Amino acid sequence: MTSSTHRLRRTSAAAAILLSAAVACSPADGSASVAVPSPDAEVAGYCKALHKELPEKVIEDVPRRDASPESPYTAAWGDPAIVLRCGIERPAEAIDPDNNAVEVNGVGWVVDDRGDDGIRFISRYREAYVELLVPASYQADAGILVEFAKPVEKSIPKTIDD
Secondary structure (H helix, E strand, O other), rough: OOOOHHHHHHHHHHHHHHHHHOOOOOOOOOOOEOOOOOOHHHHHHHHHHHHHHOOOOOOOOOEEEEEEEOOOOEEEOOOOOEEEEEEEEHHHHHHOOOOEEEEEEEEEEEEEEEEEOEEEEEEEEOOOOOEEOHHHHHHHOOHHHHHHHHHHHHHHOEEEOO
């Protein structure tokens, strides 16, 4: 096994731990508990612009809901929560050429099918990284990205460096 394979496995394990921390149980007030990214000022500006453009409903009328703590870097829809986080650190999955990737309406995404835990989508080739976590109960596929492509395209500039 090569050292890069060891690094990738360690990175994957670390990503799994971060994912479990990213979406916790819903607080008593009914909002979705979400780990809030801490982007630098430039990325924060893109994320704030994205937050204003996000849809009120996704996947056949699943309504937007509060995320806790409230932040311009996070958003949630439905129960269980579909969670979006903007301004995450560049994950290894975003640059691995062997990962499953799609382009939807001009926005590139890595598709990380996590089986019973759902799907994790990570934006690619953008000045800010966006993560979308979709629980398996929604039986969603990359088609959900249509609802997020326009807001990402409008709010976050492309980059050639991924």
